[in-house]
Amino acid sequence: MTTLPFFPPDLFDHDRDLLLETVRRIGTDPAQRFILGERTAAFEAALREHTGAADVIACGSGTGALMLVLRAMDIGPGDEVVVPALGCAPLAASVVNVGATPVFADVHPWTMVVEPYEVETAITEQTAAIMPAHMFSVMADMPTLSALAERHGVRLVEDSAVAQGGVLGGLPAGRWGDAGVYSFVQVKTFGTIGEGGAVVTDDAALGQLVRMLRNHGQDGRTRFVHHAIGYNSRFDEIIADYQLHRLSGLAERLERRARIAEYYTERFADLADRGIQAPPPGRDGRCYYVYCLLAERREDLRRHLAHRGVGTHVYYPTPLPAQPAFAQYARSRRFWPHAELAGARMLALPIYPHLTDAQVEHIADSVCAF
Numbered sequence: 001m002t003t004l005p006f007f008p009p010d011l012f013d014h015d016r017d018l019l020l021e022t023v024r025r026i027g028t029d030p031a032q033r034f035i036l037g038e039r040t041a042a043f044e045a046a047l048r049e050h051t052g053a054a055d056v057i058a059c060g061s062g063t064g065a066l067m068l069v070l071r072a073m074d075i076g077p078g079d080e081v082v083v084p085a086l087g088c089a090p091l092a093a094s095v096v097n098v099g100a101t102p103v104f105a106d107v108h109p110w111t112m113v114v115e116p117y118e119v120e121t122a123i124t125e126q127t128a129a130i131m132p133a134h135m136f137s138v139m140a141d142m143p144t145l146s147a148l149a150e151r152h153g154v155r156l157v158e159d160s161a162v163a164q165g166g167v168l169g170g171l172p173a174g175r176w177g178d179a180g181v182y183s184f185v186q187v188k189t190f191g192t193i194g195e196g197g198a199v200v201t202d203d204a205a206l207g208q209l210v211r212m213l214r215n216h217g218q219d220g221r222t223r224f225v226h227h228a229i230g231y232n233s234r235f236d237e238i239i240a241d242y243q244l245h246r247l248s249g250l251a252e253r254l255e256r257r258a259r260i261a262e263y264y265t266e267r268f269a270d271l272a273d274r275g276i277q278a279p280p281p282g283r284d285g286r287c288y289y290v291y292c293l294l295a296e297r298r299e300d301l302r303r304h305l306a307h308r309g310v311g312t313h314v315y316y317p318t319p320l321p322a323q324p325a326f327a328q329y330a331r332s333r334r335f336w337p338h339a340e341l342a343g344a345r346m347l348a349l350p351i352y353p354h355l356t357d358a359q360v361e362h363i364a365d366s367v368c369a370f
């Protein structure tokens, strides 16, 4: 029996010739320009058009994008940023790395995105921003969170690293916050052959500052004049050109993911009262980066699927405030029971677009057999 890996090694096989062609073209171009050139500018323009945002700034990574946004908002020592208790390290690390303090808010037990009520109770006089993140397949409750940000006079940073291509109430992921971010690291929905990220914003002044900060505070016109203390978070020309070509196929790949998810969710509908909960169905505010079950007997299910040749993955078994690196920021007498429970129960199934219908069926059959 063939094994279906959770992370497919052949994700880019289809575009291999395109990649080799891109490397040859840029590598032999007399201009010999490898970062922040015309291809990066063209990629940014394509993403502007794709999202409808006023400005898109390509940068070194999704983590870099978060830090650039926080710095451009002048968030630093003495400021607090409310982040989800469940999620990846950059959510808390980006805040700490600009000198500010992350404050953790618990998530919803089913959708696993941050709970607006928990965000609101975490807001203090020091809060400068709230930073919800879209998770797995569900976009955070952005209408409620953006009303909340407005009511409390704090900035809204949208970590849309995993939801590029998702749309909620007609507005694309990345457009809900004062700024949003994308990540192009391999495993993301618009992943690539290396590192990359982007900041998306309608705030022209913020965009201009991010653009300067990504290249050591220079304005792109005069070299060696540093208007601000920035970072090296520049963008690669080969990746820009490659992603520019792949952008047109993104909607189709996301559609295939959504159809696989729909099939899974239909097949798993009867399992809810037998210890396996499928993610919330629907299309609005969904983006199938990862298809995540909540299983009471997670480890047993995982073994069962492995025996049937189905690779799975466990995301975030330990909530951020329980991590050694971030425990010092966990406020006393605050708890994250839903993040803990999700960490103990979630199990992600393969959902990449080039799974065949027969493979998808085999995965669903295997879960139902358990």
Ligand SMILES: *Cc1c(COP(=O)(O)O)cnc(C)c1O
Pocket (backbone or CB within 6 Å): 061, 062, 063, 064, 087, 088, 090, 091, 133, 134, 159, 161, 162, 182, 183, 184, 185, 196, 197
């Ligand atoms: C992947 C990810 C990031 C960081 O992106 P990188 O490109 O890996 O730096 C940030 N936030 C979330 C929610 C992510 O999933």
